[in-house]
Amino acid sequence: MASKGEVFKSKITVYVLACWLLAAFGGLMFGYDIGISGGVTGMDDFLIKFFPKVHERKLHAAENNYCKYDDQMLQLFTSSLYLAALVSSFGASKACSILGRKPTIFLASAFFIAGAAFSAAAEQKWVLILGRILFGIGVGFGNEAVPLFLTEIAPAQHRGAVNILFQLFVTIGILVANLVNYGTSNMHPNGWRVSLGLAAIPAFVLLIGSLIITETPSSLVERGKETQGKVALKKIRGVDNVDAEFQQIILACEQAKKVQKPFKKLFKRESTPPLIIAISLQVFQQFTGINAIMFYAPVLFQTLGFKSDASLLSAVITGLVNVGSTFVSIFAVDKAGRRKLLLQACVQMLISQLAIGWILHVHLKETGSLDRTLAAIVVILVCTFVMSFAWSWGPLGWLIPSETFPMETRTAGFAFAVSSNMIFTFIIAQAFLSMLCHLQAYIFFFFSAWILVMGIFVVFLLPETKGVPIDSMVETVWKQHPVWKKFFTDEAPKSYEMA
Numbered sequence: 001m002a003s004k005g006e007v008f009k010s011k012i013t014v015y016v017l018a019c020w021l022l023a024a025f026g027g028l029m030f031g032y033d034i035g036i037s038g039g040v041t042g043m044d045d046f047l048i049k050f051f052p053k054v055h056e057r058k059l060h061a062a063e064n065n066y067c068k069y070d071d072q073m074l075q076l077f078t079s080s081l082y083l084a085a086l087v088s089s090f091g092a093s094k095a096c097s098i099l100g101r102k103p104t105i106f107l108a109s110a111f112f113i114a115g116a117a118f119s120a121a122a123e124q125k126w127v128l129i130l131g132r133i134l135f136g137i138g139v140g141f142g143n144e145a146v147p148l149f150l151t152e153i154a155p156a157q158h159r160g161a162v163n164i165l166f167q168l169f170v171t172i173g174i175l176v177a178n179l180v181n182y183g184t185s186n187m188h189p190n191g192w193r194v195s196l197g198l199a200a201i202p203a204f205v206l207l208i209g210s211l212i213i214t215e216t217p218s219s220l221v222e223r224g225k226e227t228q229g230k231v232a233l234k235k236i237r238g239v240d241n242v243d244a245e246f247q248q249i250i251l252a253c254e255q256a257k258k259v260q261k262p263f264k265k266l267f268k269r270e271s272t273p274p275l276i277i278a279i280s281l282q283v284f285q286q287f288t289g290i291n292a293i294m295f296y297a298p299v300l301f302q303t304l305g306f307k308s309d310a311s312l313l314s315a316v317i318t319g320l321v322n323v324g325s326t327f328v329s330i331f332a333v334d335k336a337g338r339r340k341l342l343l344q345a346c347v348q349m350l351i352s353q354l355a356i357g358w359i360l361h362v363h364l365k366e367t368g369s370l371d372r373t374l375a376a377i378v379v380i381l382v383c384t385f386v387m388s389f390a391w392s393w394g395p396l397g398w399l400i401p402s403e404t405f406p407m408e409t410r411t412a413g414f415a416f417a418v419s420s421n422m423i424f425t426f427i428i429a430q431a432f433l434s435m436l437c438h439l440q441a442y443i444f445f446f447f448s449a450w451i452l453v454m455g456i457f458v459v460f461l462l463p464e465t466k467g468v469p470i471d472s473m474v475e476t477v478w479k480q481h482p483v484w485k486k487f488f489t490d491e492a493p494k495s496y497e498m499a
C-alpha cells in the first residue's frame with residue numbers, strides 16, 4: 001500500500017472549501033434537530049394541541065418538579081427520529097457504496113425537507129411522528145455520508161480538522177435551533193410550526209450543495225469510474241500532478257475490493273479492537289448525559305424554576321459555549337492528542353455533574369424552586385460540563401471511529417459507530433424524562449458513574465492515534481498496545497477471554 005504517511009501536494013482552493021462547508025451543512029441539519037425538540041416540547045401551544053395531559057400536569061407543576069414532563073408519547077416525539085436514523089443508516093451505507101456519497105447526501109436533504117413539511121403542517125399526532133421519522137431518515141443518510149465525504153476529500157494533513165467541521169456544524173445547528181425557539185416561543189399559536197418548519201432551510205442549502213459538490217475520488221474509483229476519479233482529485237487538490245495520490249487510491253480500492261463482505265470481516269478477531277473502540281466511544285459519548293442537556297435544556301431549566309423565556313435563554317448560553325469550545329478541539333486535537341483531551345474532559349465533566357447533583361439534591365425538592373443564585377450556579381456548571389464535552393467526547397466520538405479502521409472495513413465499521421450513536425441517543429431521549437422523574441437529582445450521579453467508567457476505559461484501552469498515518473494504524477497502534485496486541489498474534493488462543 002502506498003500510504004505510509006506520505007504528504008501529497010494540495011492547495012486549499014475556494015472550490016474545496018465550498019465542498020467542505022456545503023457538506024458540513026449535514027451536521028447543521030442534525031444539530032438543528034437535536035436543539036429544536038426540547039424547546040418545542042416546552043411550548044404550551046404545542047402541548048395543548050398534541051399532548052394535553054402533559055400540559056395539564058405542567059399547570060400543576062407545583063405538585064412535582066421532577067415529573068411534570070414525564071410522558072412516554074412526548075418522549076417518543078423526540079426519540080422516534082433516532083430510531084428511524086438507526087435503521088436507515090444501514091440503508092445509507094449501501095446507498096453510499098452503490099450510488100456514491102453525493103447522491104446519498106442529496107437524498108438526506110430531500111428526506112429532511114419532507115420531514116420539515118410534515119412536521120410544520122401536522123394537525124394530528126401521527127403526522128407529527130411521520131415528520132419525525134422522515135427527519136430521522138434524513139439524519140441517518142446524512143450522518144453516514146457527510147463525515148465519510150469530508151474524510152475522503154480532505155488532504156491527509158488536514159483530515160482531523162476537516163472531520164471536526166462536521167461536529168462544529170452540529171453545535172452551530174443546536175445553537176441556531178435554541179435561538180429560533182427563543183424567538184418563536186412567544187409566537188402564538190403557531191410558533192412551534194415555525195420552529196419545526198425552519199429545519200428545511202439548512203436542508204435546502206444541503207440539497208443545493210449536493211448538486212455543487214464533487215463526488216469523492218475514492219467513491220468514483222470504487223464504482224469503476226477511474227477517469228472521472230482523477231479529474232475530481234485534480235479539482236479538489238488544486239494541482240495538476242496528482243498521480244502519486246491517485247495511485248494510492250487505486251491501490252487502496254483494489255485492496256478493499258478483495259474483501260467481498262466487509263461486514264463479515266468486521267467480526268473477525270483482528271477487527272475486534274477498532275470495533276470495540278468505535279462502539280464504546282459512541283455509547284460513552286451518549287452516557288456523558290450530553291443529550292439530556294441538549295434535548296431537554298429548556299425543560300430542565302424550567303424544572304429548576306426558570307420561567308419559559310429564561311430557560312430558553314439559558315439554553316442559548318449553553319449552545320454558545322458548545323460552539324466556542326469545539327474550536328478548542330479543532331486546534332488542540334493534533335497537538336495535545338486524543339487521550340489527553342478525553343481524560344481532561346472526564347475530570348471536568350465529573351466535577352460538574354457531581355456538583356449539579358449535589359445542589360439539586362440538597363436544594364430542589366419536589367415542589368418549590370431554586371433561588372436565583374443557586375440557579376445561576378447550576379447554569380454555570382452546565383456550561384463547564386458542555387464545554388469539556390465539546391472539546392473531547394463530542395468531536396472525538398466521530399473522529400476516532402473514522403480513523404482507526406483499516407481501509408477494507410472503514411465504511412462498514414463507521415456504520416456501526418453511527419448506529420451505536422443513534423440507538424443510545426434514542427435510549428437517552430426516551431428514558432431521560434422518566435429517569436428525571438424517578439431518580440430526581442440522582443440522575444446526575446448516574447451519569448457521573450458512567451463518566452468514571454469511561455475515564456478508566458480511556459486510561460487502559462484507548463490507544464493514542466495523534467499523528468499516526470491512517471493506513472498504518474494496525475502496525476503502529478494496535479499491534480503495539482499492551483491489551484489489543486493480543487488480538488493480532490497468530491498463536492493467540494481461539495477463544496480470547498483476556499486474563
Ligand code: BGC
Nearest residue numbers: 034171290291294322394395
Ligand atoms: C453528539 C450528539 C450531541 C452533540 C452535542 C454530538 O457529537 O453525537 O448526540 O447532541 O454532539 O454537541
